[in-house]
Amino acid sequence: MTSPDPQSQPERRPDEAEDAPKYADRVFRSASGIAGGVLLLALAAWLGGDALVRGTGRTPWLALAGLLCAVPLVIAYTVRPAVFANDERLRVRNPFRTITLPWASVEGLRSGYSSEVFAGGGAKFQLWAIPVSLRARKRASRRQAQAALDDPHGRTSALLPSRNPAPTRAPADQALDDLRELAELHADHPRAQGEPTVRWAYEIIAPCAAGAVLLVILLAVM
Known part of the structure; x- marks a missing residue:
């Protein structure tokens, strides 16, 4: 059994360990905002999906335009931050x-x-x-x-000290x-x-703008 040749190992820079990040990102988010956004998205999916499936005339198109405009906004202000x-x-x-x-x-x-x-x-x-x-x-x-x-x-205010103050x-x-x-x-x-x-965030702006334009056109031709 042969031992690995030390010269064949990749050479490490002296400052490599110091330059590498010491920990992963700490993430700060609003739990209440996310919960509210999920509820709004579920409500939009329920109402919009019903209009798309059961609607007649221009109703499915209006529902599609409304969803295309509203869903990115809901995500932007609740889930995304x-x-x-x-x-x-x-x-x-x-x-x-x-x-x-x-x-x-x-x-x-x-x-x-x-x-x-x-x-x-x-x-x-x-x-x-x-x-x-x-x-x-x-x-x-x-x-x-x-x-x-x-x-x-x-x-005075507590008989026993709290373990989780x-x-x-x-x-x-x-x-x-x-x-x-x-x-x-x-x-x-x-x-x-x-x-x-x-x-x-063009991934938010683009569909929202497209939905708004489509909604304006549909309302104008009605």
């Missing part, structure tokens, strides 16, 4: 655009009435996948206030905190340099 983050860049998938931001180009993240990321040159992009809930923020504030009032030995940050605020931490940690990484890039 997502935020992907790794040690190189932040990728924001909004309803009609995908914005790729190397960490070095990220100047800040803000969670006010909506979640936003700021890039160089005064550019600002909304994070549709991380919606801000004022109700969740108020609940988190109440939990923070209650935790501050609690006796450290658990003699409720979070004291609203989900959107916690997500923005995680992204800020990633930005600060990886901003100086060699692979995290570059300028923001924007790509339009």
Whole structure:
């Protein structure tokens, strides 16, 4: 049995391990938005499918045009939005655009009435996948206030310490905190340099525009 020749093995660059991403993308999405989108799509399939199968005259064509226009919009605003983050860049998938931001180009993240990321040159992009809930923020504030009032030995508001304490940050605020931490940690990484890039989601825009045009034509000739 012969041992492999060391010289026949592929040579590895010294910085290869350092340059490779350390983990897969972290994904931030709105569970409630996805659930609402699935329900709307199911309703559209039920009503539109019935009109296509049982409709008479121009009804099937109107149903087809309506579905062609409405379904991409529902997908764009509910199922499509997502935020992907790794040690190189932040990728924001909004309803009609995908914005790729190397960490070095990220100047800040803000969670006010909506979640936003700021890039160089005064550019600002909304994070549709991380919606801000004022109700969740108020609940988190109440939990923070209650935790501050609690006796450290658990003699006031709780008889026993909780094994799974409720979070004291609203989900959107916690997500923005995680992204800020990633930005600060990886901003100086060699692979995290570059300028923001924007790509339009033509796979959403094209069928929606085609459905709208077809719907206008059908309504005009009726």
